[in-house]
Structure formats: structure tokens, C-alpha cells
Amino acid sequence: MNIESVQVELLKVPANMMYEAAGHAVSHNWHILSRIVVEDGTEGIGWLVNTRPAFINSLYEATKELGDLLVGQNVYKNEYLYELMNSYGNWVGPGGFLNMAISSLDVAIWDIKAKLANESVSDLLGGHSNSVGSYASDRLWYSMPVEELLDSAKQHVVAGHNRIKLRIGKVDNISEQINRINSLRKEYEHLEIMLDATESWNLSEARSFGEALSKAGILWLEDPIYHLDFKGLRELKENLSVPIAGGEHLYTFESFRDTVDNSSLDVVIIDLSRVGGVTPWIKVAHMCESANILLAGHVLPEFHIHLLSAVTNGYLVEDMPRSANITKSRLQIEEGNMLVPQGPGFGIELDEDACLEYKVR
């Protein structure tokens, strides 16, 4: 089944509330949306989303250029198509920008493959389970006062969540952060809480803050230190009782292999866009399975729910609705689990009016 056309769009989608993440003010969720149509008229979609405009126009241009390579090719041959795109752009790779430029196209290819089979992507890739544990991640920023955090937590609990993730960032006093956790616990006893330190600490801070947080009983501590400090992460993993999660900043097979070889993480978080799409995502997932490592997905729940449910080591999907303003379909949460949409493909219905409204290129 040959590819007839590839269209790439750049969307500037307003965020529902302004916030600060990793030191940057976030007002919009930038989407690069790829649409691939094959000869029987079936359309596949894929996107990436970024909270910063930096390099977004260049990424749009690179995606368009790679998309042109796909026209006339057989959509079933995802490994061949991946290599075609990867080798075309390998002088700006491996990883990084090139992976990001490939990812939305590779995601769209898998959407079509599953649609042509009249199956969900989850089932096409293995169909291990019908739901995956989930956690709420939106509107829980470190820039928010505790009253607003409590209000956000309430909305997440009402929506069916029983896990939430707080950001912590650079801190001088860890007990203030523990007070925030305890305020949430007091209000919602059953709530499990994870903490993302967004690589803001050095190793000695991570040792002492991690110790205090272990006692506070959190579900995982994410990115306590720089993601390529495998030795430091391993030391934390071995000495702290709290599980260590990370991986969203990794791009290449080699970096995931180093993570596995160094046994530096309890939970590997894969970012679908940074790893370069579904084709490499599945390989990393199996690499982690071979070392008994649990998997989570970084943002993009619309796609990660299918990938995490397809494999045996899928653990938690991050419910971060950055694309809710351009989709009509909604993800279902029940008692802390996200249900796998039925498909076909990823089972996503775009809001075409909204896509048109937010389209800038």
C-alpha cells in the first residue's frame, strides 16, 4: 500500500493556563502534526508537542523534507522507511533534532498500518493489556501555591486518578516540599504521589533530599540528577528506598543500553518524540524488558497508552492533556487506570476546526 501524500502542519495551540516549567514560561503547546495518506484514502496522523518555540520552525521544515521522501513508498515497510529518513539526515544525528523530525512521521505510519488492519495500534504491537496504570501530571507545577495544588489534586481525583506527580526543581529546604506532599496526603489519603526533580540537584543534594523523600513515602523520584550521570543514578538507586525514574531526556539506543547496563534506573520513562517514533520505542521497550525494568511514557498519552499496553513491562502512562484543544476524542480514566482506546489506529479524532484555527504554517 503506497503513500500518496504527506502533509506537515505547525500548530500554535494555547495552553489552558499559563505556568512555569523548567524555568520557562509556558503559554502555548506547539504541535508538529503529520498526516500521511495512502492510495486507498486511509489517513494516518502523528504529532509531537513542545512547550517552547525554540527551533520549532526548523523542526517543521525538517519534518516536511523527510515527509517528501516517503511519497510513493510502501507504508507497511516501517523499518525501511525509518532507515530512509534516518540515513538522509544522519549528518545532524544521531538522536536529538533528527529523531524529533522523524517521530511524527513514524507515528503516522503506525496509525495507518493499524487502520489498514482494522486494529488498534496496541493490539497490532502485541496487545498485552486493555488498560495501563496512569497518573495525572497537569497543573501540578512548582510555581503554584499549595492552595492551588490542592484544588488541582481535587480535580484529578474527581476525574478518576489516584496518582499525581509534583515538580520540585531547585530547592534549599526540602522540608517545605515535604509539607506540600503532606498537605495533599492529609486531604486525599489514598493518593499516591510521585516527584519530578527535573535534574535540578547535584549528587550530594540528591543524596540528602532523596533520603528525606524516601521517608515521605513517594511512589518514585524522577530525574534527581543529570540524566547521563549513570554512575550517580545507580548510587542513588542502590542507597535510597524510593524507586528512581528517568529516561525522558534519552534519545539513542546507546544511551538506553547504558542505562540498562549500569542498572541506573528502576523505571525507564521513554519519550516517544525524542526516541524517534514507534519503531525505535518498541525496541527500547524490549531492551528494558530483558532487564526486568518497568516502563512509563513521557507526555503524549494519546500515543503512549497504546505502546505501554502493548508490552509486558508497561507500568504507568502520564496523563498530560497538552493536545486536548485539538482533539475530539477523550482518554478514559477509571480508578487510576487509563483504558486503551479501541482504534482503529490510535483511535484519535482530530478537531479539524481547531487545527485550522491554530495552524500557523
Ligand SMILES: [Mg+2]
Ligand atoms: Mg520529567
